[in-house]
Amino acid sequence: MSATLGGSLSAPTLAGSLASREAAAAGVRLRDTTGIFSATLAGLRGTLTQAGRTVATFEGPQVKVNDLRLNAAGSILSASGTADPGGRTELSLGTTGTLNGTLSATYAAQALTVRGSLGGLQGLRAAVDVQADPRTGWRGTARVTGGPQGLLSRPVQLSVSGAFDHPLVQGEAGLLGAGARIVANTEGVQVRLVDGPAASGNGVVELRPAATGPWRWSGAASLSRPELSLNVTPSGPLDDPSVLLSVRRGDWRASGSASLAGADLTVTDGERSGTLTWQDGQVAANLPGLNLARLGLEGLGGSLTAQGRVTTATQDGQVTVRVSGLRTPYALPYLGVDLDGEVSGNITLRAGRPAVQATLALPSGTLNITAAQGQDYWTGRVGGRLTREDGSLTVDVSADNGGLRGTLDAARFPLDLAGQDLRADGRVTLNGQTFEARVLARNTIDGDMAGQVRVDASGASPIWCRPCRVLWPSGQPRKATGSAPPSATWKSPT
Structure with a gap:
């Protein structure tokens, strides 16, 4: 910042400019900002700009904010509204990126109120209603719902407390049948897995702001249910995490690394191994005759072979599937025909619409099936x-x-x-x-x-x-x- 003092003793003036680059605090980074200002005994006037856009105007004690941008938690935050340090401040905070939604904040008589909703990865959604003031501190609640089916076996229920300058968030949730205990403050977020009604869990996953740059993942956690077990070790920035994972079902196990950009997994039945990969926008499968009986599903057996590739951007591709020696506990209703035998087929995707050609060679005969999804x-x-x-x-x-x-x-x-x-x-x-x-x-x-x-x-x-x-x-x-x-x-x- 630079400033020049001028004018007379009875009518001094101050003119100057400021610039910030990579300014950050508590994991929140202000977009590069420049400004000019002038001040007299009558008041302050000035403007702030980001990337050539005027994002704030000072006129006496009031500040008008229009799309002032910050970065936090892998998201872009946009603030708009009016602020009066001696009166009432009303801001609308919109977020896009890892988080998306809108929060409204009101500050008056030293009391702060924040309400709104935010969406996150995989359809997670949070409703927020909190208040704070210097005398009583923080109070309020937040509730997180949604996400992939079965992920949250119980919604996340959070309560906000703590001193005005040290907010504390605590709560519990159900995660894949296990329990999760959550603690968050300005220094980071911690999720600890514990035993729940349908799964046992242990380990801790943390999310903390780095000294410079975005928030980062760390820790390791494991979860076990009667039918499967899961181990995850996350790392990297919030908006681009990488995960070492291992998923086990019966004698089958899928393990490897995954990120938002790709994955490289080895799939084994304990005897033979195949691969599932996602690289450069293509998902590829190569499963060379894995034993279905080793999945631990009652009555299921056979040898599964699958090979193919799908391009995620265009949703085009083809997968060839064959199950030899198929055994199932099922029969076609009314007909009494056991669903055992040989299954082979091709699944083709064109712009995300599947077409299937399959043959079911059952002990009682053979069925040939073709199907294609049209526009309607x-x-x-x-x-x-x-x-x-x-x-x-x-x-x-x-x-x-x-x-x-x-x-x-x-x-x-x-x-x-x-x-x-x-x-x-x-x-x-x-x-x-x-x-x-x-x-x-x-x-x-x-x-x-x-x-x-x-x-x-x-x-x-x-x-x-x-x-x-x-x-x-x-x-x-x-x-x-x-x-x-x-x-x-x-x-x-x-």
């Missing part, structure tokens, strides 16, 4: 033939903006509907928004036929076949005829 709807086709016992079901159905089209042909195919063992013969034809069904279903008890129902129907919205206890395809029926009306019960073949 999905299109695709399912085709194949399933056999069970001495029956068969042939499927040839496609989907477009007009609905489902195609046929399902059953020949003595066994069904399990509401505890009834049925044998179905016939055809269901789908034609967009309408359908036709000609089906004969026989009920068996200990292998002997106990009754049958014939359904001849067409329509445009679902109908309920009471003997079959099944909802037929789309359509309000336009006609329904046959040997068993909808109110019929099973009839003896005699």
Whole structure:
């Protein structure tokens, strides 16, 4: 700063200029600022500029602020409003970057009030309502919600206290089922993991302002749940952290380093290893036949192979997936077809819209599936033939903006509907928004036929076949005829 004193003894004047570069305190940095000012016994006048913009005007005891910019916690802060050291000060503080949102601050009669909301990384959001004055100090609350699903098992509840010049924030939260205890002041933020209702946790992660420059991460923490364990060691500046991490599920483990710009992870099942990488805007997977049974999921087995690459900027790419020797505890509902066998397919992304080509080779037959996401709807086709016992079901159905089209042909195919063992013969034809069904279903008890129902129907919205206890395809029926009306019960073949 430079200043020149002039004028007479009875009417002195002061004129000067100032400049600040990289000025910082408590992790808050003022953007490079220059200013000019003049003062007389009548008052002070002047302006401050940042990057050629006028951001503050002094006129007597009042200061008008317009987009005065600072940097803190990886964010750009913009202050606007009016300030009167002897009266009332009202400022609006907007933030963009790591934090985004708006806080309003009012200072009058030595009392400060701050209210507003801020958003953070991954959809986290904080609501703030605090007050302070020199006599009673700080008081108020803050609440953090949102974030990735399951991350916060309990919202962050914070209370503000402490002397006027030494605010203290304390609180607790639920993190992935573990507990988290939070302490923050002007010197930094500390998060300590403790045991919670669904996970055990230990370790401390800290965020503190460096002597010069941005706030920085440090520490290490671990979390363990019955199904997985997680270890993280963060470092680097707040807005560009890097993390050493290890995630374990069963005998599978993914470990390596990750940042906002990229990741390099090794994925292993304890016997074989593959990689997941994110570099230069591309995500690549190379998993060479990892054993699904070693994930520790009951009933799941098989060998997973996945290779491919996706460009994050354009969301274009392709991934090839194959699961050989697949075993699952699941079956297709009503059909009694076990979801075991071989699965292979390609997933292609074009501008973020997926297209899938897959083949499911099950013990009971093979299904071929194609699907693609359009601008407003999905299109695709399912085709194949399933056999069970001495029956068969042939499927040839496609989907477009007009609905489902195609046929399902059953020949003595066994069904399990509401505890009834049925044998179905016939055809269901789908034609967009309408359908036709000609089906004969026989009920068996200990292998002997106990009754049958014939359904001849067409329509445009679902109908309920009471003997079959099944909802037929789309359509309000336009006609329904046959040997068993909808109110019929099973009839003896005699």
